[in-house]
Amino acid sequence: MNRAFQPAVAHGEVDSAPFRELPPETWSDDLHRVHSLIEALVDRYAFDILREVGAGVVHPSRVSALEWLSARLAARGHGEPLWSKDELARAAADEDRLAGPTFALLDRVARAWPAYLRGERSGERVLFDREALGLWQAYFSNENLPYAVVNRLGAWAAARETDAPALRVLEVGAGCGSGTEALLDQVASRVREYWFTELSPSFLRRGQELVSRRFPGVPVVFRRTDLDLPLAEQGVPLGGFDLVYAVNTLHAVKDIRASLAELRSALVPGGVLALVEGVRSDPGRPVAIEFVFVLAPEFRGFLHWPRWRELLEESGYARVRYVPDLAAATRAIPTYAMAAILARRPE
Ligand SMILES: C[S@@+](CC[C@H](N)C(=O)[O-])C[C@H]1O[C@@H](n2cnc3c(N)ncnc32)[C@H](O)[C@@H]1O
Structure with missing residues (x-):
C-alpha cells in the first residue's frame, strides 16, 4: 500500500480555543x-x-x-x-x-x-x-520549525509580560543564541543591557557570533555562567534585572529550586522570570523528543507541567502563569508538550 501520511486528527478539528491568543x-x-x-x-x-x-x-x-x-x-x-x-x-x-x-x-x-x-x-x-x-x-535553530516554535512562544510571552521601557535582561543557558535571537527580534529597541550567559564555552562562542552579527547595536555582555553555582560569585550582578529568561535550560540544572532561588535574587522586585520548558501532559506519557534526550546521562525526563508552579512557588515566586493555559491545551491536544512559564519576584 502506498499511503500519504496524515495526522490522526486534522488541524481544523482540534479545539483551537486554548491557542487563540498565541x-x-x-x-x-x-x-x-x-x-x-x-x-x-x-x-x-x-x-x-x-x-x-x-x-x-x-x-x-x-x-x-x-x-x-x-x-x-x-x-x-x-x-x-x-x-x-x-x-x-x-x-x-x-x-x-x-x-x-x-x-x-x-x-x-x-x-x-x-x-x-x-x-x-x-x-x-x-x-x-x-x-x-x-x-x-x-x-537548536530558528530555521528548524519544531524548535523555532519554542523560541517564538517564549519570546512572545516574555515580551508581553515586561513593559519596562529600558529593559535589563539576564538570559541563562543561552546556548548558541536561538532563543536570544527570537527575544531580541521582539524587544531589541528597548534593551538597555542584555546578559547572554551559558555554561559551555563553545556554545557561548557560537552564540556570541550570532547575536553580535544579528544585533550589533544592542549592548550585550557575554559571560560563561554555571547555574549550579551562586551567580554573584561569577560576576553576575544581583537585584537589577527586569527579566530573567531561560529557554529549555532549567530542567538541566542539578537542583532546580536552588537555581530558581538564585535567579529570583537577580531580579528587581516585581521583575519577571520567563521560562520555556518541554513538559509532560501526564506524568506517565513520555514526550516524543525525549526519545533523543533519554540517552543523555543526566536527563531525568520533562516534568509534568503542574510541577513547575509548585517549584516556582516553593522558590519564592508569585503570579505563576502558563502560556498557553496548559490544562486546556493538553485537553485539546494530549501530546502538547511545551510551555512558556511566567512568574514574578514579589514586590
Ligand atoms: C537545550 S539547550 C538550550 C539552548 C538555548 N537556550 C536555545 O534554546 O537555543 C540547554 C542549554 O543549557 C545549558 N546548560 C546546561 N546546564 C547548565 C548549567 N548548569 N548552567 C548554565 N547553563 C547550562 C547547556 O549548555 C545548553 O546550552
Missing part, C-alpha cells in the same frame, strides 16, 4: 503536521527498536531507557503503529524544508538505540561526538 507562528497547520509526524516517527522507532532488541539482551544500566520505550508504546495503547517506516520516511522527506534538522537528529539517535540498549555504545558518544555537534547546531 501568535500564528506558534499555532499553525504546518506545525501541527510536523508535530504529528514526529509523534508517529518516534512511535515507529520505539516499536521497531523494542522488537529488534527484546528484553533479554538489555544492559542493566539501560533498564530505565528500556522502560521509557515501553511507556511510550503503552501511552498509545501498544500494537503495531499505523504508519510504516517507508511511509514515514517519505513524509519526512516532504517536510525536510520545515524540520530537516529534527528528522536528522531522530534518525541518528534511532540508529544508535539498539547498541545503546545492549551497552555497546555510550549516550555521550551518540549525542555529543563531532558529527552530532553539527546536528545539534542545526536543531
Whole structure:
C-alpha cells in the first residue's frame, strides 16, 4: 500500500480555543503536521527498536531507557503503529524544508538505540561526538520549525509580560543564541543591557557570533555562567534585572529550586522570570523528543507541567502563569508538550 501520511486528527478539528491568543507562528497547520509526524516517527522507532532488541539482551544500566520505550508504546495503547517506516520516511522527506534538522537528529539517535540498549555504545558518544555537534547546531535553530516554535512562544510571552521601557535582561543557558535571537527580534529597541550567559564555552562562542552579527547595536555582555553555582560569585550582578529568561535550560540544572532561588535574587522586585520548558501532559506519557534526550546521562525526563508552579512557588515566586493555559491545551491536544512559564519576584 502506498499511503500519504496524515495526522490522526486534522488541524481544523482540534479545539483551537486554548491557542487563540498565541501568535500564528506558534499555532499553525504546518506545525501541527510536523508535530504529528514526529509523534508517529518516534512511535515507529520505539516499536521497531523494542522488537529488534527484546528484553533479554538489555544492559542493566539501560533498564530505565528500556522502560521509557515501553511507556511510550503503552501511552498509545501498544500494537503495531499505523504508519510504516517507508511511509514515514517519505513524509519526512516532504517536510525536510520545515524540520530537516529534527528528522536528522531522530534518525541518528534511532540508529544508535539498539547498541545503546545492549551497552555497546555510550549516550555521550551518540549525542555529543563531532558529527552530532553539527546536528545539534542545526536543531537548536530558528530555521528548524519544531524548535523555532519554542523560541517564538517564549519570546512572545516574555515580551508581553515586561513593559519596562529600558529593559535589563539576564538570559541563562543561552546556548548558541536561538532563543536570544527570537527575544531580541521582539524587544531589541528597548534593551538597555542584555546578559547572554551559558555554561559551555563553545556554545557561548557560537552564540556570541550570532547575536553580535544579528544585533550589533544592542549592548550585550557575554559571560560563561554555571547555574549550579551562586551567580554573584561569577560576576553576575544581583537585584537589577527586569527579566530573567531561560529557554529549555532549567530542567538541566542539578537542583532546580536552588537555581530558581538564585535567579529570583537577580531580579528587581516585581521583575519577571520567563521560562520555556518541554513538559509532560501526564506524568506517565513520555514526550516524543525525549526519545533523543533519554540517552543523555543526566536527563531525568520533562516534568509534568503542574510541577513547575509548585517549584516556582516553593522558590519564592508569585503570579505563576502558563502560556498557553496548559490544562486546556493538553485537553485539546494530549501530546502538547511545551510551555512558556511566567512568574514574578514579589514586590
Ligand atoms: C537545550 S539547550 C538550550 C539552548 C538555548 N537556550 C536555545 O534554546 O537555543 C540547554 C542549554 O543549557 C545549558 N546548560 C546546561 N546546564 C547548565 C548549567 N548548569 N548552567 C548554565 N547553563 C547550562 C547547556 O549548555 C545548553 O546550552
